[in-house]
Amino acid sequence: MLNAARNLRKRGVLGVNERNAQMIMKYNPRHLYPRVDNKVLTKELALTAGMAVPELYGLIGHQSELRNLSKIIGERDSFVIKPAHGSGGDGIIVVTGRSARKRECFRLASGVLVMESELQYHTSNVVGGQYSLGGNPDTALVEYCVEFDPIFAEVSYQGVPDIRVIVYRGYPVMAMVRLPTRMSGGKANLHQGAVGAGIDLGTGRTLGGVLDNAVVDEHPDTGALIAGLQIPGWNFILESAARGLEVTGLGYLGVDIVIDRHHGPLILEMNARPGLNIQIANCMGLSGRIARVDKIQGDAAAPDARAKFARREFSATSSLS
Amino acid sequence: MTMRYVYLLAALLTAAGVSIFAYKWQVLGFPLTDDQETPAWTVETSVHFDAGPGPIKASLQIPTLTPGFGTSEEYSVSRNYGFSVNYVSGGRQAQWTVRRTAGQQTLYYRIVVYEDRNSDSSDTTPPFPLPPVINEPLKTAVDVIVNDVREHSADAASFTAELLRVVNSPSPASSVDLLLAEVHSPLEFVKMMTTVLAAARIPARIIRGLELQDRMRQTNLIPWLEIHDGVRWRFFDPRSGTENLPNHFLIWCRGDDALVQVDGGTNVEARFAVQKNFIDSMAVAEQRAKVRQSALVDFSLASLPIQTQAVYSVLLMIPIGALIMVLMRNLVGIDAFGTFMPVLIALSFRETQLFWGLVLFTLLVALGLSIRFLLERLRLLLVPRLSAVLIVVVLLMLVISIVSHKMGMETGLSVALFPMVIIAMTIERMSVVWEERGPADAIRGGTGSLVVAAVAYLAMGMNWLEHIITSFPELLLVVLAVVILLGRYTGYRLTELVRFKALAGD
Numbered sequence: 040m041l042n043a044a045r046n047l048r049k050r051g052v053l054g055v056n057e058r059n060a061q062m063i064m065k066y067n068p069r070h071l072y073p074r075v076d077n078k079v080l081t082k083e084l085a086l087t088a089g090m091a092v093p094e095l096y097g098l099i100g101h102q103s104e105l106r107n108l109s110k111i112i113g114e115r116d117s118f119v120i121k122p123a124h125g126s127g128g129d130g131i132i133v134v135t136g137r138s139a140r141k142r143e144c145f146r147l148a149s150g151v152l153v154m155e156s157e158l159q160y161h162t163s164n165v166v167g168g169q170y171s172l173g174g175n176p177d178t179a180l181v182e183y184c185v186e187f188d189p190i191f192a193e194v195s196y197q198g199v200p201d202i203r204v205i206v207y208r209g210y211p212v213m214a215m216v217r218l219p220t221r222m223s224g225g226k227a228n229l230h231q232g233a234v235g236a237g238i239d240l241g242t243g244r245t246l247g248g249v250l251d252n253a254v255v256d257e258h259p260d261t262g263a264l265i266a267g268l269q270i271p272g273w274n275f276i277l278e279s280a281a282r283g284l285e286v287t288g289l290g291y292l293g294v295d296i297v298i299d300r301h302h303g304p305l306i307l308e309m310n311a312r313p314g315l316n317i318q319i320a321n322c323m324g325l326s327g328r329i330a331r332v333d334k335i336q337g338d339a340a341a342p343d344a345r346a347k348f349a350r351r352e353f354s355a356t357s358s359l360s
Numbered sequence: 361m362t363m364r365y366v367y368l369l370a371a372l373l374t375a376a377g378v379s380i381f382a383y384k385w386q387v388l389g390f391p392l393t394d395d396q397e398t399p400a401w402t403v404e405t406s407v408h409f410d411a412g413p414g415p416i417k418a419s420l421q422i423p424t425l426t427p428g429f430g431t432s433e434e435y436s437v438s439r440n441y442g443f444s445v446n447y448v449s450g451g452r453q454a455q456w457t458v459r460r461t462a463g464q465q466t467l468y469y470r471i472v473v474y475e476d477r478n479s480d481s482s483d484t485t486p487p488f489p490l491p492p493v494i495n496e497p498l499k500t501a502v503d504v505i506v507n508d509v510r511e512h513s514a515d516a517a518s519f520t521a522e523l524l525r526v527v528n529s530p531s532p533a534s535s536v537d538l539l540l541a542e543v544h545s546p547l548e549f550v551k552m553m554t555t556v557l558a559a560a561r562i563p564a565r566i567i568r569g570l571e572l573q574d575r576m577r578q579t580n581l582i583p584w585l586e587i588h589d590g591v592r593w594r595f596f597d598p599r600s601g602t603e604n605l606p607n608h609f610l611i612w613c614r615g616d617d618a619l620v621q622v623d624g625g626t627n628v629e630a631r632f633a634v635q636k637n638f639i640d641s642m643a644v645a646e647q648r649a650k651v652r653q654s655a656l657v658d659f660s661l662a663s664l665p666i667q668t669q670a671v672y673s674v675l676l677m678i679p680i681g682a683l684i685m686v687l688m689r690n691l692v693g694i695d696a697f698g699t700f701m702p703v704l705i706a707l708s709f710r711e712t713q714l715f716w717g718l719v720l721f722t723l724l725v726a727l728g729l730s731i732r733f734l735l736e737r738l739r740l741l742l743v744p745r746l747s748a749v750l751i752v753v754v755l756l757m758l759v760i761s762i763v764s765h766k767m768g769m770e771t772g773l774s775v776a777l778f779p780m781v782i783i784a785m786t787i788e789r790m791s792v793v794w795e796e797r798g799p800a801d802a803i804r805g806g807t808g809s810l811v812v813a814a815v816a817y818l819a820m821g822m823n824w825l826e827h828i829i830t831s832f833p834e835l836l837l838v839v840l841a842v843v844i845l846l847g848r849y850t851g852y853r854l855t856e857l858v859r860f861k862a863l864a865g866d
């Protein structure tokens with residue numbers, strides 16, 4: 040047992056306790072949490088900072104505003120309803136289209152058909168606080184449904200794959216792409232069964248994948264190879280992620296980005312307590328890169344310089360990996 | 361930097377907790393286990409006499425300073441008599457008074473003493489005695505003996521030892537024969553010795569006491585000799601001349617005043633009976649602390665009303681549960697709902713015992729969950745739905761109680777003692793997780809909560825631990841120190857070793 044711990048330490052694997060004590064408590068002051076915990080606020084901040092986000096169609100902040108839902112939806116075919124204070128993918132409904140025969144019937148990402156009344160009921164649960172921390176009343180967002188770039192078509196089962204970049208003190212240190220599976224119900228959250236694949240920060244190419252903490256080479260549903268995919272606009276993605284520091288003020292941050300077919304990379308959300316499975320997806324611990332950033336920190340570099348540093352230092356071919 | 365403060369704080373807390381604990385344990389003698397008992401003797405003095413026609417006043421000498429013994433309680437049994445304890449020149453005196461009574465009377469005085477090596481006799485230093493007035497021919501005999509003994513001794517103690525040797529010699533000198541001519545009892549013998557010692561200007565007095573044994577029906581006070589050497593009182597065996605006190609010797613009274621005196625009564629007789637028994641060490645320790653006026657005990661749990669004490673004996677164990685919680689979550693890494701939910705569940709297990717607690721809790725949550733899913737179909741708003749779950753839980757509890765009672769299983773009744781808010785919250789949390797992350801996550805979280813609760817329950821239910829914590833609440837400072845240290849534990853969790861197994865290989 041001690042041996043296993045020593046091995047992990049040697050490989051620079053970051054544990055939950057260490058992450059909480061050394062990263063989150065040190066660099067993420069609590070009063071800044073609302074900036075990431077409240078998706079409405081995150082969206083506003085990201086927009087003012089000039090980052091691209093999925094367009095907001097409308098907000099429902101109160102049970103009495105529920106009837107606005109159909110107005111907000113209007114004639115749109117696809118949209119997403121999510122709680123402003125949700126986490127872990129809880130309470131998110133992704134509507135991808137309408138039934139061909141009955142237009143008042145919506146098709147979810149999972150293929151299930153639902154009536155508008157069911158959407159309303161769900162929204163009312165969201166507003167009632169079922170998915171927010173401590174059950175506090177919440178706001179429901181209705182936003183643009185990302186149509187993912189065909190690059191991922193082969194390796195996603197329904198739903199939108201998203202890219203997670205860990206940004207430490209403004210420097211992107213690790214990234215992965217999360218690929219929805221049948222098991223994850225089209226959502227890109229690893230603990231729901233999505234596949235995670237590490238990304239070479241230098242090139243933006245995917246490395247191998249993991250599913251439930253085990254290494255996989257192929258997507259479980261589509262059978263396509265996971266490694267070697269080139270993510271488009273990688274430089275832009277890294278720069279946007281690096282800008283997360285300026286937007287949120289948080290020193291340890293997970294930035295979630297999706298690539299839309301029409302709009303390119305969009306910031307979906309940011310996370311003050313990003314999970315550690317990214318290490319498994321990259322077959323590598325975070326500690327070494329964090330120490331590297333700590334060493335050069337001091338000169339307040341601009342976001343693009345920090346992204347460049349990451350591309351140079353943390354590529355799969357550089358010495359550190 | 362912060363790390364140093366953390367260590368410092370933890371060290372301070374530990375030091376404070378441990379030193380108070382050590383003081384109470386070693387000095388005040390607080391027992392470490394609750395079955396520890398201290399031997400104690402109940403000494404009963406019964407005073408018998410025939411009442412005369414007039415008012416009656418009976419006085420009995422009772423123990424005042426008892427080196428080697430502590431008093432745990434004393435009381436008198438005497439119907440119709442007024443009772444008081446007075447301080448007179450020789451020490452304490454119990455006094456019974458009655459205006460009119462008739463026939464044979466018996467008065468009881470009881471005292472419970474326990475051995476206490478630390479109970480010292482802070483006795484007064486007496487003045488040098490005046491030379492006693494002795495009539496001839498005794499005076500010459502005393503002078504001869506004093507001169508003779510003084511020749512062979514150096515100080516008060518050796519004088520006393522030599523004197524006792526001389527007078528007890530098998531072939532006594534003529535002066536000794538003269539001295540002891542009128543001595544007929546051990547008491548008179550010791551009294552004569554004090555007279556001789558007074559002639560040599562050595563303060564001395566008679567002490568009378570009991571050699572405590574397991575059980576003595578009828579026993580009498582043994583006279584002993586006590587002299588003051590200018591610094592402290594010393595005890596001498598009047599017969600052998602050795603300096604000692606018999607084992608378990610309880611000094612009852614000092615001086616040669618009559619042990620008991622009854623004004624208005626005749627045929628007075630006093631008897632002693634001794635019975636050894638055991639009393640709770642805790643009570644002894646508290647008694648001892650009271651005598652020393654130790655603030656530690658004044659401000660202890662024992663100073664609270666009994667009912668509040670009972671509440672605290674539960675409350676004080678919660679930190680142990682919290683410690684278990686920290687260990688299980690930060691060291692082991694078990695998933696559980698809520699931060700303190702498992703500890704609260706563990707508390708409710710106290711009423712049901714572990715096995716039935718687990719069974720009933722699981723049953724209730726499972727039933728509640730299924731109801732919750734039925735309610736889900738009705739599309740109720742959140743708060744009404746939660747309230748509906750709560751109501752259903754109450755009804756379920758009632759049904760379980762009634763059904764198990766009808767089946768003759770009384771344990772089912774204890775389900776009513778579960779805090780249902782906790783159950784309702786567990787159900788709600790679990791159903792949300794169930795829907796959103798699937799049954800696997802929900803069941804994992806639920807099982808984790810129950811595992812943590814069970815471990816916390818077992819830890820909080822350890823009798824010796826409960827005893828230790830309730831008698832030494834300062835040890836919670838040590839628990840606090842441990843929790844603070846764990847708060848800075850940045851190593852891996854046990855479950856992470858499994859989780860990152862793929863990364864551990866080379």
Ligand SMILES: Nc1ncnc2c1ncn2[C@@H]1O[C@H](COP(=O)(O)OP(=O)(O)O)[C@@H](O)[C@H]1O
Binds near residue numbers: 183
């Ligand atoms: N606008 C959107 N379009 C398409 N899919 C979305 C959208 N928003 C969220 N999702 C899906 O839901 C998942 C979780 O969303 P996210 O905004 O990260 O919320 P959470 O804080 O709950 O993780 C995403 O990974 C994505 O798969």
Ligand SMILES: [Mg+2]
Binds near residue numbers: 127128295308
């Ligand atoms: Mg997310």
